[in-house]
Amino acid sequence: MTSLFDRWNSLIQLMSWRARIPGEPGRYSIILGSLKKLLRFDDHADEGVYKEIQTYLKQDLIVAYCSDAGMPGINDPGFEILRLAREVSSQITVLPGASAVLLGVVASGLPCHKFSFLGYLPNKNTSRQEALRLIAGREETTLVFEAPHRIHETLKEIYRLMPDREIALGRELTKMHETWYRGTPQEVIAALGTEDRGEMVLVISGADSKNVIHDKQAAILGDTLPEWAIRYLEAARSGGMTLREAAKPLARHFGVTASEIYRRAVENY
Numbered sequence: 001m002t003s004l005f006d007r008w009n010s011l012i013q014l015m016s017w018r019a020r021i022p023g024e025p026g027r028y029s030i031i032l033g034s035l036k037k038l039l040r041f042d043d044h045a046d047e048g049v050y051k052e053i054q055t056y057l058k059q060d061l062i063v064a065y066c067s068d069a070g071m072p073g074i075n076d077p078g079f080e081i082l083r084l085a086r087e088v089s090s091q092i093t094v095l096p097g098a099s100a101v102l103l104g105v106v107a108s109g110l111p112c113h114k115f116s117f118l119g120y121l122p123n124k125n126t127s128r129q130e131a132l133r134l135i136a137g138r139e140e141t142t143l144v145f146e147a148p149h150r151i152h153e154t155l156k157e158i159y160r161l162m163p164d165r166e167i168a169l170g171r172e173l174t175k176m177h178e179t180w181y182r183g184t185p186q187e188v189i190a191a192l193g194t195e196d197r198g199e200m201v202l203v204i205s206g207a208d209s210k211n212v213i214h215d216k217q218a219a220i221l222g223d224t225l226p227e228w229a230i231r232y233l234e235a236a237r238s239g240g241m242t243l244r245e246a247a248k249p250l251a252r253h254f255g256v257t258a259s260e261i262y263r264r265a266v267e268n269y
Contacts, residue, residue, distance in 0.1 A: 050084065099174075117143045118135070121144050121146050121150075169182075
């Protein structure tokens with residue numbers, strides 16, 4: 001399982017083997033898949049496709065599950081292929097690839113020492129509103145997928161429920177036209193304008209972050225940063241950010257300068 005744009009050496013080697021390649025039909029899949037048989041495998045795959053894949057697995061052939069972008073198996077039916085493989089005791093190997101979930105959490109600039117991924121928000125308005133009300137009460141950062149034709153209504157609902165909450169909206173993550181919008185719900189709505197194309201990843205800061213915005217002085221009282229802030233800095237630095245870069249989102253949370261956060265962070269390390 002891999003994204004077609006990651007681990008090219010592994011994929012080239014894979015193509016040299018006797019492989020059958022199910023996946024989402026698309027321009028890049030077809031380019032690589034033209035070397036071997038390409039099967040369409042998505043939520044609409046019929047029983048015949050399942051049986052064909054199972055036959056290949058029983059013949060001890062290599063079956064590679066690919067997608068044009070993103071990490072296969074996350075929020076798609078890829079787990080069904082893994083189940084088929086387990087049933088016939090096939091060896092399962094995952095080639096790490098781009099994941100909109102992890103990329104979204106890290107690139108959002110929001111605290112990511114603890115986060116939840118809830119998949120797509122519900123289609124129906126009442127169910128979606130209820131889901132957002134539950135998210136509003138969560139203490140950790142929450143990431144969801146949203147359909148482009150619903151994104152404006154969803155942002156308006158977030159603004160109604162959480163007007164001061166910091167959010168980040170990523171469009172077309174892991175793809176050529178990746179774009180980010182960050183800030184309060186009102187700021188993101190203004191920046192997005194009328195754009196309603198592409199896959200959307202929405203990252204919402206937790207209730208703890210909301211409290212920081214409302215009670216800045218109490219939250220940063222004294223010279224010691226809160227435990228969650230220290231853990232965020234550690235995670236950001238592990239991800240390759242410098243301490244000064246990681247301090248900027250915290251400075252916006254606390255309503256102080258980045259240099260002040262940097263000073264306190266140095267004292268904590």
